[in-house]
Amino acid sequence: MDSPSSPIILTPPSSPPSPPPLDSLNLDHAPPKPLRILILGDSMTQGQEGDYTWRYRLWHWLSTQSLARPVVFVGPYTGTMTPNPVSPLPDPNINASGGYALDADSEFDSRHCSGWGWAAWQMKGMVQDLVTNWNPDLVLCMLGFNDMGWNVSDAAGTLESIRDIVLNARKVSPRIDFAVANVPQRRKMDGREDLIVQTGLCNAGLEAVVKLLGTRESKVHLVRLREGYACGPDSCEGGYDGLHPNTLGEWQIARAFSKALVEGFGLGERVLEVPRVIPKRVLPVPMGLRVRCVKGKVIGNWERVYGAYGYDIQHGRSTDKKLHDGVAILNQWESDWIPTAGVYEVRIRSQAGEVEKSEWTAIESVSARGMVFEDG
Incomplete structure (x- = not known):
């Protein structure tokens, strides 16, 4: 005959430990919120497939600086323009499925809002939704060339559009900061001598516009891109076609923005330095002709x-x-x-x-x- 089974003893479950009182928590060691940067631009900012882009050079520079807060780039797009886009495009307004230089850091935070052909007059209507959706603390803006280059507007109209980008962004986020680049001069084109004049007028006026727009709660700092980018009516060492940046130009534009971040916002200890030797782009001979x-x-x-x-x-x-x-x-x-x-x-x-x-x-x-x- 089987022996009786041992009695089952029921014990109440142990109670979880009580949480510490809120006033005992050391909140000083909570990680700081990242500084969210939104980059607005045109083709010179988006780049083409295989480029590093000046955005990459700026990101890499930021990653070497001792910053009080981590930095993240925000925006709806991540890619460059590719000559072989998928069809149909995920977004009919932009071709942004291209990649970057093959040896670019895979950690590159590549989000942005820039596209080929984009102009300031378009962005002033887009920026409120962008600020609502992406909640940036700082906007880097490099727009205006296409407004005048495509005869959409003159210098005065371009300045109004750049002003409205700032004012419309503030309707959503009154404390948002801006670094606004002046407009590069492209190499002289036959029949477009007016473009040289209009670009010069726009840049002269932008000095005053930036000063008028800046407030204590919402800084606006001028990025002196025109002065630092080796491209102008007579020559364009920094561009591959008389306007768009080559590898040297990418470094030069990134340096101009880094200078504005250091001087205007105390972001970074020292300005980005352009290397003395710029490696050539790797272009293999086509195969299978x-x-x-x-x-x-x-x-x-x-x-x-x-x-x-x-x-x-x-x-x-x-x-x-x-x-x-x-x-x-x-x-x-x-x-x-x-x-x-x-x-x-x-x-x-x-x-x-x-x-x-x-x-x-x-x-x-x-x-x-x-x-x-x-x-x-």
Whole structure:
């Protein structure tokens, strides 16, 4: 016969420890709230696929400074412009799915609100929603060129739009601070001598506008970008096309903003220094060039090069004394109609503006017999 089981003894559950009284908590060691920075800009701020961007250089500089509060970049977008966007675009107003330089720090806090073609007159209508949604403490604004460059407005109208960006942001957040950049001068364009004059007038007026806008509760500091960016009517060492920043220009723009942050807001101990030696952009030679004749045209295809803004093409008949020059944005090119028979030659290279180029590919050729073509 089985022995009786041991009696079950019920014990009340132990009570959880009582929380300490609120007045005993040491709140001095609570982590400070991050400083939220919203960057507003156009193509010079967003950049193209494969760029570092001046935003990256500024972020990296901030990460080296001893700051009382951590810094985070905020905004609806994270990417650069890519030549091969997905279709349809997630946001029809912007192409922002491009990446950054391959060796950029993967921790880069890349949020922003900038896009190709954007202007101050557009941003003044967007900024209230942006401030509501992203709650920035500090706004970095680099806008105004497209207002005058695309003949949307003159200097006075551009100044009004920049002023309204600040005033409209304050409707949501009265204590928000601003660092506002003056407008870069681009290399002189034929027929647009007025742009040089209007940009100069805008920058002169911006000095006064910034002083009038600043208050004790909401600082507004001028970023002297024009003075620090090596681009002007006569030359543009800092740009790859007479306006948009190359690798040197990215450093120079970031330095201008860092100077404003140190001097205007006490953010950072020392201004960013531009390196004496700027490494060249890595641009591989395009691979897989294939040339063929289709319906009276020579067509070339090749593998896309990450970080290339486009491709230089040289093409012509083998009997020509000199090949003809062409360009392509995407990794495909086609000729005009070919009226005569012959052997046609093509070679390509990747490019990131007027100076930075890869080496040429080997020449690829295709044969044509009159208007009857053979695949090459």
